[in-house]
Amino acid sequence: MVGAEPPSGVRTGIRNPPRPYPLTCAPRGRETRTSGGVGTVAIAEPAGPPDFEAIRRTEYGYLDEQGLVYLDHTGAGLAARRQWQAHAARMADRTYGNPHSEHPASVASTHLVEHTRRAILAHFNADPDHYAAVFTANATGACRLVGEAYPFRRGTRFVLPIDNHNSVNGIREYARARGARTEYIGLSGPELRLDGERLHATLARRRGLFAFPAQSNFTGVRHRLDWIDVAHEHGWDVLLDAAAYTPTNVLDLAVVQPEFVAVSWYKVFGYPTGVGTLIARRDALARLRRPWFAGGTIEAVSAQGGWHRMADDESAYEDGTLNFLAVPDVARGLAWIGEVGMAAIHERVAALTAHLLAGLAGLRHSGGEPLVRVYGPGTTDERGATVALNVLDAAGRVVDERAVARDTAAARICVRTGCFCNPGAGEAAFAIGRRTLRGAVMRTAASGGTLDDYLTRLGLPSGGAVRVSLGLPSTHADVDAFLDFLVRTYRDRPADPSGLAPRLRC
Numbered sequence: 001m002v003g004a005e006p007p008s009g010v011r012t013g014i015r016n017p018p019r020p021y022p023l024t025c026a027p028r029g030r031e032t033r034t035s036g037g038v039g040t041v042a043i044a045e046p047a048g049p050p051d052f053e054a055i056r057r058t059e060y061g062y063l064d065e066q067g068l069v070y071l072d073h074t075g076a077g078l079a080a081r082r083q084w085q086a087h088a089a090r091m092a093d094r095t096y097g098n099p100h101s102e103h104p105a106s107v108a109s110t111h112l113v114e115h116t117r118r119a120i121l122a123h124f125n126a127d128p129d130h131y132a133a134v135f136t137a138n139a140t141g142a143c144r145l146v147g148e149a150y151p152f153r154r155g156t157r158f159v160l161p162i163d164n165h166n167s168v169n170g171i172r173e174y175a176r177a178r179g180a181r182t183e184y185i186g187l188s189g190p191e192l193r194l195d196g197e198r199l200h201a202t203l204a205r206r207r208g209l210f211a212f213p214a215q216s217n218f219t220g221v222r223h224r225l226d227w228i229d230v231a232h233e234h235g236w237d238v239l240l241d242a243a244a245y246t247p248t249n250v251l252d253l254a255v256v257q258p259e260f261v262a263v264s265w266y267k268v269f270g271y272p273t274g275v276g277t278l279i280a281r282r283d284a285l286a287r288l289r290r291p292w293f294a295g296g297t298i299e300a301v302s303a304q305g306g307w308h309r310m311a312d313d314e315s316a317y318e319d320g321t322l323n324f325l326a327v328p329d330v331a332r333g334l335a336w337i338g339e340v341g342m343a344a345i346h347e348r349v350a351a352l353t354a355h356l357l358a359g360l361a362g363l364r365h366s367g368g369e370p371l372v373r374v375y376g377p378g379t380t381d382e383r384g385a386t387v388a389l390n391v392l393d394a395a396g397r398v399v400d401e402r403a404v405a406r407d408t409a410a411a412r413i414c415v416r417t418g419c420f421c422n423p424g425a426g427e428a429a430f431a432i433g434r435r436t437l438r439g440a441v442m443r444t445a446a447s448g449g450t451l452d453d454y455l456t457r458l459g460l461p462s463g464g465a466v467r468v469s470l471g472l473p474s475t476h477a478d479v480d481a482f483l484d485f486l487v488r489t490y491r492d493r494p495a496d497p498s499g500l501a502p503r504l505r506c
Helices: 052-059 081-093 104-123 139-149 171-177 196-203 227-233 265-269 327-340 342-361 401-410 423-429 434-447 451-458 476-490
Strands: 031-033 040-042 131-136 157-161 181-185 208-213 237-241 260-264 276-281 298-302 307-310 372-375 386-391 416-418 465-469
Touching: 052 081, 081 327, 104 131, 104 276, 104 327, 131 139, 139 171, 139 237, 139 260, 139 276, 157 171, 157 196, 171 181, 171 208, 181 196, 196 227, 208 227, 227 237, 260 265, 265 327, 327 342, 342 372, 342 386, 342 476, 401 416, 401 465, 401 476
Parallel strands: 157 181, 157 208, 208 237, 237 260
Antiparallel strands: 031 040, 131 276, 260 276, 298 307, 372 386, 386 465, 416 465
């Protein structure tokens, strides 16, 4: 092929373009047959109500053995012991090789990788004739894939709420480089929900890509999924960041049908890390134009002829060799949460969140002053199990989040502190306006100042918040331990700011 001309046109790599939705997929508990005769995936159905206390003892007992109170499930989920055992048994059972070949070790890897693709689509009730599962390193990699290949151009727009993870915020750089305009939609009210009136008005204008989180990784707000239909009515493509949503909620892609969904599997069940997925509608995937190609992504290529043809399946969007020793662990993790039951997990975590919110609302200094300030909804109505807060002293001053990080670590309590890679939600929570932000940026840049200098110019009492998040292994005892810690450590006591290291990053 060296020096030869490629066939006319460039193939998109997408087969079986989708039929108009709604889709009809097999219900949970039955076998979902995939296209192309590649087998079936049985979706596990729980035998009865799960005993979460027993699950904690048997599968996550290592937390109590280590004396840890783990409250950072939005940062990373935790793996059940059976997941580790399944990985070890699989690795000891046979040899696995690079999937890009036909020898027995390669075929063994290919079989498990394709089985995992089918398991992912089955978990989201996504018809494989309409959706593809593309493996990435994480949800960030999935968002970057969309950003780098989306057909932004002058006259199109990238619209997103200010409540977004930086993995989504960063797509604006691709849009800007190609002449597209980026527009942020603000939050409204004390619960920091998206300004729906402005969103409707914005989507009614010029089209492009609309990206939003199904659940905020800062406040836990569950944003309305029917915005997907609103966007579609006006001709927009939709990128749904489901990284914070999928660990405790059912996402049914036969009901809501965004063009792109980004997922990180370690957020859902702890292991494997380094494996995420872009779940994409095949018609939307066909519109992406990758700015480069790599090993494993092409069907044919010429070095001297200067042409290439992308692969005709999902591998066109996967770069190099997949993490083929870890990808099959996604299928095992899906089987595990399927055994417990996503509906049961959702109900359990919602109850724990209600217990946490009620407990936080009742914390007071001896004079009646509130001990904490919660950002976002104060109830479990349309909110997830992520709760952002600041600790307050008796005078109402915010306790520096670095002090809380130090104190919780000493108590072996795992919580997240900072801005959680979501600057927009933090700006809304602290009511920082655009003019103030621009002025602080310019003055800090002009003086060569630090992040702490920037925060001082903004007039912020702290660099961020404290985030408590719950998951499948969480218990009432975990919540009570955190509430008790807050009372013992901060009630009627001035904050101790000594020994805090400078902030190097958000």
